[in-house]
Amino acid sequence: MQAPNPIHILLLEDDPAHAELARRALIDAGVIFVITRVETRAEFEGHLNDTAPDIILSDYRLPTFDGLEALRIVQAAALNIPFIFVTGTMGEEVAIETLKIGATDYVLKTHLARLGPSVRRALSETLERRERYEAEVKLVQSNEQLRALTAHLQQVREQECIRISRQVHDELGQALTGLKLDLSWLVSEVINTNEALGKKVQDLADRIDATIQTVRQISTDLRPGVLDNLGLVAAIEWKANDFHLRTGIRCTTTIMVNETMWGQEFSTTFFRIFQETLTNIIRHAAATQVEVVIAVDTGRLVLIVRDNGIGITEADIASVKSIGLVGIRERAALLGGSAVFSGGPGLGTIVTVSIPLTSADRHWGLTP
Ligand SMILES: Nc1ncnc2c1ncn2[C@@H]1O[C@H](COP(=O)(O)OP(=O)(O)OP(=O)(O)O)[C@@H](O)[C@H]1O
Numbered sequence: 001m002q003a004p005n006p007i008h009i010l011l012l013e014d015d016p017a018h019a020e021l022a023r024r025a026l027i028d029a030g031v032i033f034v035i036t037r038v039e040t041r042a043e044f045e046g047h048l049n050d051t052a053p054d055i056i057l058s059d060y061r062l063p064t065f066d067g068l069e070a071l072r073i074v075q076a077a078a079l080n081i082p083f084i085f086v087t088g089t090m091g092e093e094v095a096i097e098t099l100k101i102g103a104t105d106y107v108l109k110t111h112l113a114r115l116g117p118s119v120r121r122a123l124s125e126t127l128e129r130r131e132r133y134e135a136e137v138k139l140v141q142s143n144e145q146l147r148a149l150t151a152h153l154q155q156v157r158e159q160e161c162i163r164i165s166r167q168v169h170d171e172l173g174q175a176l177t178g179l180k181l182d183l184s185w186l187v188s189e190v191i192n193t194n195e196a197l198g199k200k201v202q203d204l205a206d207r208i209d210a211t212i213q214t215v216r217q218i219s220t221d222l223r224p225g226v227l228d229n230l231g232l233v234a235a236i237e238w239k240a241n242d243f244h245l246r247t248g249i250r251c252t253t254t255i256m257v258n259e260t261m262w263g264q265e266f267s268t269t270f271f272r273i274f275q276e277t278l279t280n281i282i283r284h285a286a287a288t289q290v291e292v293v294i295a296v297d298t299g300r301l302v303l304i305v306r307d308n309g310i311g312i313t314e315a316d317i318a319s320v321k322s323i324g325l326v327g328i329r330e331r332a333a334l335l336g337g338s339a340v341f342s343g344g345p346g347l348g349t350i351v352t353v354s355i356p357l358t359s360a361d362r363h364w365g366l367t368p
């Protein structure tokens with residue numbers, strides 16, 4: 001087994017005899033170390049910068065320098081090095097004061113048996129702190145990466161929606177319209193000579209008409225044109241009306257906003273959140289009435305969707321399996337905002353989304 005690396009100790013002590021006693025105490029405690037003794041401020045600062053010690057042991061009073069000043073130098077340099085006072089002169093009150101201003105510990109020269117354990121504890125606490133800090137930094141970084149990935153995936157998904165929506169609308173829609181025109185011509189040609197055939201062809205033309213409606217619906221569901229042409233507020237009103245027509249659930253909208261056009265990322269994100277809340281109402285709420293409020297409040301665009309259904313539960317709100325809710329929160333967070341869910345039996349469900357308008361001019365560069 002490899003011997004452990006010695007720890008580097010910087011000892012601020014003017015009395016060589018006291019330094020020797022400290023050294024022995026550490027050897028007796030089984031600490032493996034190399035020690036550098038300094039007496040003056042210049043020496044202390046020089047070694048601090050050059051040798052980057054693992055720990056500092058310091059006398060309190062020295063002829064030309066003092067321990068408190070040394071502690072301040074270490075703190076000012078934001079060095080995460082444990083600092084232990086080893087002193088014969090420090091009273092209890094002063095000792096506590098030094099701990100308050102950031103010393104790691106103090107050991108009296110009359111109780112040097114405490115020095116080894118104190119050094120060990122200080123080092124392991126510093127290591128723990130460093131590891132915790134590094135883990136926190138990694139966690140923050142990986143959260144940021146995940147958020148960036150989510151944003152990117154949503155952007156890609158939205159671009160795909162726009163592309164497919166356009167293809168479905170233009171290519172499929174036009175092909176069907178062409179077919180319908182030909183069939184209409186055929187109807188007019190045969191209806192007088194062969195009524196049965198004429199009716200059959202008319203029936204085909206009607207079915208193509210219905211299919212054209214379906215294609216339009218699919219295209220609009222993928223990416224409502226109103227969002228790009230008339231903006232977010234119009235899109236929300238349109239969606240609320242469409243929801244009412246499709247489900248029969250009454251849906252009122254109250255708009256308290258003057259401006260209606262915002263950046264594409266902002267509008268799309270907001271709209272997709274709204275869409276998801278309506279989908280949840282259809283799937284889970286058993287509601288008969290939905291109220292939608294959209295308003296500007298202290299620099300934020302706020303959307304409130306309230307239904308009179310069975311009410312979302314606390315368990316639903318907290319569950320990590322509620323991926324739809326997580327998606328809503330995540331979308332809001334991407335724009336620096338938040339989404340809050342509340343409700344319960346007899347209360348229905350309320351979804352409140354609030355996003356700062358400072359993020360409203362963010363643009364994805366999507367071409368509708
Ligand atoms: N408006 C609502 N009224 C009542 N319960 C709701 C409502 N919205 C959500 N919930 C409850 O919250 C749960 C989580 O919703 P969430 O949208 O996360 O998942 P989901 O709709 O079940 O599935 P999906 O991932 O497809 O969205 C739902 O399963 C439902 O029980």
Ligand SMILES: [Mg+2]
Pocket residue numbers: 276279280324325
């Ligand atoms: Mg859902």
